[in-house]
Amino acid sequence: MAEDLSADVVIVGTGICGSFVAHEMAKAGLSVIMLEAGPRIDRDEVVENWRNMPPHNKSEYDYATPYPLVPWAPHTNYFPDNGYLHVDGPDRTAYMQGIIKGVGGTTWHWAASSWRYLVNDFQLKSTYGVGRDYAFTYDEIEPYYFKAEQEIGVCGPNGMDIVPSAPRKQPWPMDSMPYGPADRRFTELVKPLGFENTPVPQGRNSRPYDNRPQCCGNNNCMPICPIGAMYHAVYHAQKAEALGARIIPNAVAYAMETDAQNNITAIKYYDPDKQSFRVTGKTFVIAANGIETPKLLLLAANDRNPRGIANSSDQVGRNMMDHPGIGMSFQAAEPMWVGGGSVQMSSITNHRDGPWRSEYSAIQIGMNNTAQNSRAGMKALSMGLVGHKLDEEIRKRSAHGVDIYVNHETLAHPDNRLTLSTQYKDKLGIPHPHVYYDVGEYVRTSAVKSRQHLMNIAKALGGTEISMSQNFTPNNHITGGTIMGKDPRDSVVDGWCRTHDHRNLFLATGGAMAAAGTVNSTLTMAALALRASEEILRDMKHA
């Protein structure tokens, strides 16, 4: 195999961050190699797998099982827990994250809620004296947000005045989709409690966009949109390929070589048979998501970088964040008919910012719009009903069932740390990731109030059979593990996602995010990837 694997830009990971960078590089005429640990994923096959998945899994919202799982690139699956991601600490359940390994990455089964962070989210420390600041302000990321929204195709509440919200220079590329019955009624019912329920900006088509069809409300966005009305990163992986970028699937990056200036000279990967290959390049980008990016940097430790690549600060793998959630479900007094439209149409956003953030977390509250029929059917069957009573119970539960959540912002804390497991290895001999997680007092103080908010909402909807999660739940918004900052002594990357330690190594990932904010974080990751792309292109011009 004397093939010369070399490119101007070598990218690890074909998720949204890696694919965005690849697309920008390929558009600029640079040669690109993308290494992807997992296989190519076929939409129709995933749809079939989902349909053939047991109703138990459907009713418990299992999003991982339909995706091919290969032993050389294991990802998480909790039906049952396959033991890939090990978590301990007081809030271990809150970090059992979902990730997908395969061309296109985890946005295959995201919900495409595509928010901008607020001005204050970027300057939490300067504004409220807690957490950390980003290495730039909102104004500096605003143009990249807009570009990311155009690339993804985000529909949003143009023309509505929502407070607080992120200032925009341009409207969303598409207008919001209309609410279904549940979102309409929920908005009315929570208003008297002081909750403003507003449309979620969504990465799905409210009209045909970018050669993809309009959403027709199949309500299966998680785990797979059957018609591609929802954006998945595979589209940018394919666009990059069409422009000449080369994707090598089933290629698991595991090591990096560095020179005397501590520049990266090569990345090594294993194929499924554990044959090793070496890829050289001018610039390297790790875009392997918030779990695998810090894992790879630690794994790739070498003589010059004994604590791990990019880890002179000892911050690689620390500050792991997400939005710990509390879930509540109940039967509403009146029929809500959840399930019209996409799975995430609206949320309560007027608790995203406020002076209390100096003491406890800001929150996002929302109603899941996932159709209740699987859950209703399984519950009614478990009640032992037969005949008309059974049918009536299923219909009633499909109409009245409601799920509400509260998500909390977390603060970066160095003790919340990802390390390489000393106990567990995959088939290639690569250690599994291990995470210690404690949401901290900032969240716990807020959660007391959140539970009260939830009960007030249940009351306003006349809820019965109310059940609330006792533990915090994970939200898959994996941030912080390769944190950004201006000071190389306490951060891993700068404001352009360039590592402080290696001039030609960029980390395009949520790991770079310095504060978690309250909302789904992928649009911010995508904007960071576009910012990093611009810096890489600047480098190349000056080289």
Added chain:
Amino acid sequence: MSITPEADTSGPLPEAERWASSALTRRQIMLRSAVSAGAIATAALLTGLTSGTMLRARNNAESPPLAPDVRDRFMRFSHLATGHTALSPVLGERYYQALTGQDHQFPAKLNALVDLAGRLPRPSVEALEEIARQQPALHGALMAVIRAWYSGVVAEGSQATVYAYEAALMYQPARDQVVIPTFAHDGPNYWVKAPPPVSAMPAF
């Protein structure tokens, strides 16, 4: 098109210490064994048609076809047990075989249930369920038949073989308003119109 996962690719690979992939991988392979109706399914999604009953093509080779009278008896009983007559005989055959595979006494229990139902003055599942309560074994078999038709599976939990999804009866009582996920309900924005009353049970 896609990589088939092989759980036990030993070759030069070191043994995983605790990679509990064997069960999962079995399931993945099972999932894969289902008919890949890609093109048909996509067309169906776009037009809102359903692509017919999705069946798991498992066990077919091993189980000989049912004698017509056995199948007809099971179907007639299923009509009574579910209160619905638009049930697929192909699916019925699969359920019968799966229920028998799970409990070798099932055929005998079914016969006993048919007898019991025959003795009811006005046969209905409600009446049958009530008298069957005195004989837990028969009651269990009755509920197993109902669970199969409603949920599309015979076993419980996340390893169950799925025989039907959109044909599973539990998706029918709300189907006039609630989409059977992945199967288009209607055109874009169908959800804008006012929902029907909960009391208006659709016919199925």
